[in-house]
Amino acid sequence: SQTIHQWPATLVQPVGSPLSLECTVEGTSNPNLYWYRQAAGRGLQLLFYSVGIGQISSEVPQNLSASRPQDRQFILSSKKLLLSDSGFYLCAWSFSQGNQPQHFGDGTRLSIL
Amino acid sequence: LAKTTQPISMDSYEGQEVNITCSHNNIATNDYITWYQQFPSQGPRFIIQGYKTKVTNEVASLFIPADRKSSTLSLPRVSLSDTAVYYCLVGEGIYGGSQGNLIFGKGTKLSVKP
Numbered sequence: 001s002q003t004i005h006q007w008p009a010t011l012v013q014p015v016g017s018p019l020s021l022e023c024t025v026e027g028t029s030n031p032n033l034y035w036y037r038q039a040a041g042r043g044l045q046l047l048f049y050s051v052g053i054g055q056i057s058s059e060v061p062q063n064l065s066a067s068r069p070q071d072r073q074f075i076l077s078s079k080k081l082l083l084s085d086s087g088f089y090l091c092a093w094s095f096s097q098g099n100q101p102q103h104f105g106d107g108t109r110l111s112i113l
Numbered sequence: 114l115a116k117t118t119q120p121i122s123m124d125s126y127e128g129q130e131v132n133i134t135c136s137h138n139n140i141a142t143n144d145y146i147t148w149y150q151q152f153p154s155q156g157p158r159f160i161i162q163g164y165k166t167k168v169t170n171e172v173a174s175l176f177i178p179a180d181r182k183s184s185t186l187s188l189p190r191v192s193l194s195d196t197a198v199y200y201c202l203v204g205e206g207i208y209g210g211s212q213g214n215l216i217f218g219k220g221t222k223l224s225v226k227p
Contacts, residue, residue: 034215043200044157044217090156099145099205102215104156 002027006091006105014113019064019078021108023091026072031093033074034102035066038088050074051096086112117201122222131188133221135201138182143205146177146184151198151220160199161186188223196225 006023013019025031032051036044046059048066056066063082067075074091088109092102118136125131137146145164149157161168163175163184174187188195200220 036217043219046215046217049215088154092156099143099162101147101149101159101162102157103159107154107156109154 002031002093002103004091004093004103004105006108008108009106010109010111012111012113013081015083016080019076019081019085019110021076021089021091021110023074023076023105024072025074025093028072028093028095030071030096032096032100033068034092034094035074035076036090036092036104038090038107040087044090048076081112083112086110117203117218119199119201119218119221121219122224124224124226125191126226127192128190131191131195131223131225133186133188133199133201133223134183135186135203136183137201137203140181140203141205144181144203145205146175146181147202147204148173148175148186149200149202149217151200157200157217191223191225193225193227196223198222 003026034049035047037047038044047064048056048058050056050068053068053071063085064076064078088107090104090107092104094100094102145162147162148160150160151157161170161173161175163177165177165181168175176185198220200217
């Protein structure tokens with residue numbers, strides 16, 4: 001079976017500091033990978049998705065970037081965090097064929113001070 | 114993108130059947146309908162997916178009328194642990210022309226009372 005790991009679970013960072021969140025998937029090859037952000041009391045906002053190594057699609061302009069250095073590894077980064085980057089960050093994967101549902105990790109709660 | 118409309122909130126009592134309806138008037142031919150459940154501080158969990166008529170699994174049923182302009186998620190005999198936010202998504206996926214299945218709205222907040 002497939003599993004998704006996302007860490008850390010919580011993170012407190014000062015404004016202007018860098019960020020690196022990591023997500024890995026096990027049990028499948030060539031998955032589609034996704035990063036979402038959820039602000040308090042709101043729906044999920046799709047940030048990035050990837051259909052293969054080195055292939056990143058950005059859905060909204062922002063202070064964040066994503067990379068996929070390996071088939072089952074997806075990294076969310078920032079060089080300088082803003083207060084507005086606070087939120088709940090979720091990584092997800094889906095099978096690459098056809099219309100497949102997404103499977104989410106447990107998320108990272110990011111607080112910017 | 115096929116836009117979806119769901120009630121913001123619903124209340125129910127333990128043991129009752131709950132039906133949450135989602136409207137998607139401009140659903141495209143290749144779009145599927147997918148429902149997720151989200152508990153506080155957790156990622157959404159896939160519940161059920163369908164294209165037409167009725168789909169049933171161990172957790173829920175999904176009813177889709179012939180015109181596919183709406184769908185109803187049915188949760189039989191809910192318990193307190195079913196209190197969560199439920200999302201309805203409609204789309205075809207990354208490779209198709211409609212990526213609505215990647216767009217999560219605010220969902221329906223279901224509160225189950227004892």
